[in-house]
Amino acid sequence: MPATDFILRPATPDDCATLLALITALAEYEKLTHLVEATPEKLRAALFGAHPHAEAVLVEAPGAQGAQAVGFALFFHNFSTFLAKPGLYLEDLYVDPAWRGHGLGKMLLKYLAALALERGCGRFEWSVLDWNTPSIEFYRAMGADVMPDWRICRVTGEALEKLGAVA
Template identity: 50%
Template sequence: MTSIRRARESDVPVILELIRELAVYEKEPDAVKTTEKQLQQALFGENPSVFAHIAEDDGGVQGFALWFRNFSTWEGVHGIYLEDLYVRPESRGAGHGKALLRTLAQHAVENGYARVEWAVLNWNEPSINFYRSLGALPQDEWSTFRLTGPALREFGSAVPARTA
C-alpha cells in the first residue's frame, strides 16, 4: 500500500539518490550537480522555496515529487510547478506516481491554486501516456526556453549600454 508524506530532513540523502536515478532514466547520468547540503537548504532552510513529498510502502521509499509554487498573473493565484516526479522502475504501476500527483492536486485545490503543471521529455511516451490517463493535457502552444551555462553567465554579466 502506498503512503504519501511530506519529506523530512532525514530524507535528503534518499531524495538525492532518487534525483540521480531520474537523471540516469532521462539519459543524463552525469548532469546532477546538486549536493545534500544544497537540497537540505532548499527544502528545510530558513526560508524553504522547494517542497517534496515521498511515496513509500513496506519496501521503503519508492518515489518522490519535488515542487515549488509559481504564480499566474492571469488567474491572480498561485499554482504548483512540479520539477521532478520519479518512481523507481521496479515500483512503477503500483500507484505511487498517481498518489504523489493526487496529493499535489489536493494541495492545490485546498489552497485555491489554479493549476499543477510540469514538463516531460518528448520521447518519454510511458510518462506522457500516464499523464494523459489522469486527464492532464500538453500545452502545445507553448515552448519552453532556458538560459543556462555560458549563455546565462555572459548575458547576466553584461553591462547594459546606457541610453541618453
C-alpha cells in the first residue's frame, strides 16, 4: 500500500485512548512499559487543555471498517537561545511494526519538518536510544545528524522534588 493511501491528521480529544494504545506499544518496543503513567485523561489535559503542552498527529490506514491508527508523532516547541528562534522537538514517533516499510515514518518526519518551517523554527530535533540502530540509520538517511557530543540530562521524581524545593 503506497503512503498516499494513508491519512495523516492532527489528533483530536477523541483520539486520546488511541494515542495511549500507540504510546503503550512504543513503550513495549523500547522495553519501558514500567514508565508509562499516561492515561487518556492526562493526555487530554496535556494536549487539549487550557494550556496545551504538546501536539500529536496520527497516521491512519484505510480499512473495510474505517481508518485504523497505525502510527503517531508527539511534539512540542522548544527554544534556541543561540538562534533566538523556536524549535520543534519530536518527543516520540512510532509506527506499528506491521505497517513499517510503507514510508509512514518518513511521512511523519516530512510533515513535522514542513510544520517547523511554517512556524519559523530554526531547528527540528529529537532523541534516539543508542541501541536503536534501525532508527538511527533511518534518521541519518533522512538527513539528520546524530549529535555525539550531547547527552540528555533528566531530573524526575524524588530528585526533582529535592531540586525544586524552596530553600
